[in-house]
Amino acid sequence: MGNWSRFNIASIVLGFGFLYLPIVLLVIFSFNESKLVTVWAGFSTKWYAQLWHNQALLDAAWVTIRVALISATCATVLGTLAALALVRYTRFRGRMLFSGMVYAPLVMPEVITGLSLLLLFVAIGLDRGFWTITLAHITFTMCFVAVVVQSRLLSFDQSIEEAALDLGATPVRTFFAITLPVIAPAVFSGWVLAFTLSLDDLVISSFTTGPGATTLPMKIYSQVRLGVTPEINAICTILIGIVAIGVVVASIVTKQREAQREKDERAAFAQ
């Protein structure tokens, strides 16, 4: 494990402290008995129990999950199609412009994306609410999916599609029987990425929301303005837990698949 010199230890402590101290504090104070956020008064889980009685918070959570599920799914379909078009049809006119435009939302300030979407919805007279948030989330998460899927497609051996066509599969069958299963892991990570981005978006949601559609980040933000409560800490801790479990599970699955693959390859060359 290298040298545990004092300098190395100090670097690690400082670095991780910088990254995780705020989160650790938040988690600790979510178990605080006292209503005062900054005063420790003993361990308690009462704020978690109280969450289940806060209907407004639960509603917001439900809206958020629905928006995230629908927008991530639509963005995955659109993003995958965009990636296919960009990788496969290298010779169409204006390809550079098109690929640049797909990536623009990655670097566009969220405020501008949100504002422009708001202007659009107002211009076409769309009632703002659940569906406008969902549409806005599809718009900005789609390009992330496109990037993830595109990088997978670049290393995709296109001759396996040709082999399927050669063996009598129509182009549509080839896509569903060969292309999609092979790129499925990338498509799935694109979906997870889109889902998490949608889950914690505040700025774009705030611009495109309407009456009756409040997402969890918006709810938390508006409550914090009235003062931080241990309840907020509790729901944040739950969110952190969900995300952490997701990341850990995903990385374990990837690790195991790699290990299995290496083992198989060694076995193949052993005989």
Added chain:
Amino acid sequence: MKSLGSIRRSFAPWADPASKPFISVKNVTKKFGDFTAVDDLSLNIYTREFFALLGASGCGKSTLLRMLAGFEQPTSGEIILDGQSLAGIPPYRRPVNMMFQSYALFPHMTVETNIAFGLKQDGMPKADIAERVGQMLKLVKLEKFAKRKPHQLSGGQRQRVALARSLAKRPKVLLLDEPLGALDKKLREETQFELMDLQQELGLTFVVVTHDQEEAMTMADRIAVMSHGKVVQVATPAEIYEAPNSRFVADFIGDVNIFDGTVFAAENGYLRIETGNGFPIRMASPEKPAIGAKAAAAIRPEKIRVSRQPPAHAPINAVEGEIWDIGYLGDMTVFHVRLKDGRVVKASSLNAVRAVEDPFGYDQQVWISFGEDAGVVLKD
């Protein structure tokens, strides 16, 4: 009667004017933008033939194969298969199958499902598919590996899965794109003979693309040597080697010595070519070019003798030189002999015995000589 090379089987439909070609490529041109990959090319391939397209990379051989498979459409001209034009027919409706250079196995499917894929597309009943897959696995000796995925197989095994998959539908024609390119030398040599046996056994037409001349010579009934989108010569391996029709083919296949000169005399089937510096060549030639025309004699190294004494027919077809380089290859030895005017001639001799009395050494004065039918006369 003398014949060129060794005759492997009495199979020569191309020599019979009554036989109809199975695949007919008629004046096919393929352009990619400004680049012409295949240039006004015409070819006939016959049923049960093992046909090789041989050429350096970029000569258009793979493009031609992809046009046969249906992945590319000719810019002009047409391809006829078994009396039917292939124009506009997509790859999934053609009675041909292809074995890909990268094997193109479906990574998410087992060996079994890979082989069954094409049969499933045809809507074959399940029991029949299972039976056919079993036959194919047996044919390529992979019965034990049916449940494995491609990444659990070695290179040679993957190659056999690809072969089994492309043969499973019993196509009229099997197209093979550099089928042995990814195998190591030893395995490649074994597999060449396996492929030949398989083609004979199944009675299929094989069209193979390769850049490896040895592979083409070993396996094919006929070879089409391609260059810059055109076919330079179509002939049996023996004809290609012993009677190349051009400088390009002579040079591309095997090693060759080319002596440039002018025609000095022509008499009953022989040409006398003056190559300068007192080295006249007399060579058999069916053609009779004008006196004074440019001509060249192409002679393979193994047909040139190296000796200490001048042969009886000297100075015709014989010249003095000095041994410049010796390459010992085991089965044979290659001599580079430097003539007085600086030309270097390659000569090789088979090491038919283990020990030689008084072998040749560096800087020795020697004579090189050859017979009157040892080579061919090239016009270009």
